[in-house]
Amino acid sequence: MRKVLLVDDSPVIRTGFKNAFSKSEFECLEAEDGLQGLDAMSNHGDIAVIILDFNMPNMNGMEMLVELDRIGKELPPIFMVTTEYEEEIVKKCETLGVKAWIVKPIDPESLNRIILKYLKTQESKAKVAN
Numbered sequence: 001m002r003k004v005l006l007v008d009d010s011p012v013i014r015t016g017f018k019n020a021f022s023k024s025e026f027e028c029l030e031a032e033d034g035l036q037g038l039d040a041m042s043n044h045g046d047i048a049v050i051i052l053d054f055n056m057p058n059m060n061g062m063e064m065l066v067e068l069d070r071i072g073k074e075l076p077p078i079f080m081v082t083t084e085y086e087e088e089i090v091k092k093c094e095t096l097g098v099k100a101w102i103v104k105p106i107d108p109e110s111l112n113r114i115i116l117k118y119l120k121t122q123e124s125k126a127k128v129a130n
Contacts, residue, residue: 002049003046004026004029004049004051004115005040005041006028006029006051007032007052007053008051009053020108020109029044032056033058034059051115055082061093062093065093069096078097078098080098082102083104
């Protein structure tokens with residue numbers, strides 16, 4: 001079973017995503033901020049996807065991305081889910097590994113479908129490359 005790391009300070013958001021993802025092929029790990037997200041990344045080397053909020057206390061999404069880049073951690077696909085949209089910030093996050101910038105609110109089931117489709121596309125590309 002693939003693991004998805006949900007990094008969001010809102011328990012309501014995490015619960016909604018967790019319920020949607022648990023219906024498919026994902027085991028959900030949760031973190032309330034970027035610091036807990038970093039801990040989860042170091043304790044679980046087999047995370048398939050990260051769902052990352054931008055605005056969080058202690059360490060926000062951008063700070064978590066910068067720290068992962070600094071330590072050279074190989075990253076799974078990252079989907080930023082946030083209420084913010086500034087083109088300069090979006091571009092910076094893309095350089096740090098964010099595959100999609102999704103503005104809240106988003107239906108958790110829709111996000112689940114988007115991620116499954118993305119992963120299947122990547123798997124197909126990998127098969128073709130080999």
